[in-house]
Amino acid sequence: LIYEEGEKGDCMYLLLEGNAQRYSIQSTTDKKVRTGFYSPGDIFGHIAVLDNHCFRSANTSAVTDIKFVEISGESLDRLQKLYPYIWGKVYKNLARILGDQLVVWQGVYSERGGK
Numbered sequence: 001l002i003y004e005e006g007e008k009g010d011c012m013y014l015l016l017e018g019n020a021q022r023y024s025i026q027s028t029t030d031k032k033v034r035t036g037f038y039s040p041g042d043i044f045g046h047i048a049v050l051d052n053h054c055f056r057s058a059n060t061s062a063v064t065d066i067k068f069v070e071i072s073g074e075s076l077d078r079l080q081k082l083y084p085y086i087w088g089k090v091y092k093n094l095a096r097i098l099g100d101q102l103v104v105w106q107g108v109y110s111e112r113g114g115k
Contacts, residue, residue: 002045002060002068009048009056011072015040018066024058037063046094049073 002013005024015038022036022044035058038044048054049071080087 002062003056005056005059007056009045009054010074011070012046012049013044013060014069014071015042015044016067016069018062018064020044020060020062020066020068022058022060036060043094043097046097049076050094050098 002020003009017040020038021034022038023032023034025031026033036044038060044060045056048056052073076087076090079090
């Protein structure tokens, strides 16, 4: 388990090797429901860094052997001070990732009839 639903988040992850999954446990059946799948190059857990250390909304665990980089909110703050141009590029990419995720979730929401 990389992180657990409900725990306070203070970092995000860049997956270098292997695969990971994001999932929740259905309260009525205790079944694991996968809500995301990550491959090398994917970033996950980023909402916790962007939303001032919020609580994790789901579980994330490895599906295979993995290698990842943990990026703390503190290290992003240092990046902003030392290398503002690079920091701007990082945040621009995070905005793109969030936009892509929003498009996917809007499609899922529409397929379910807005439920």
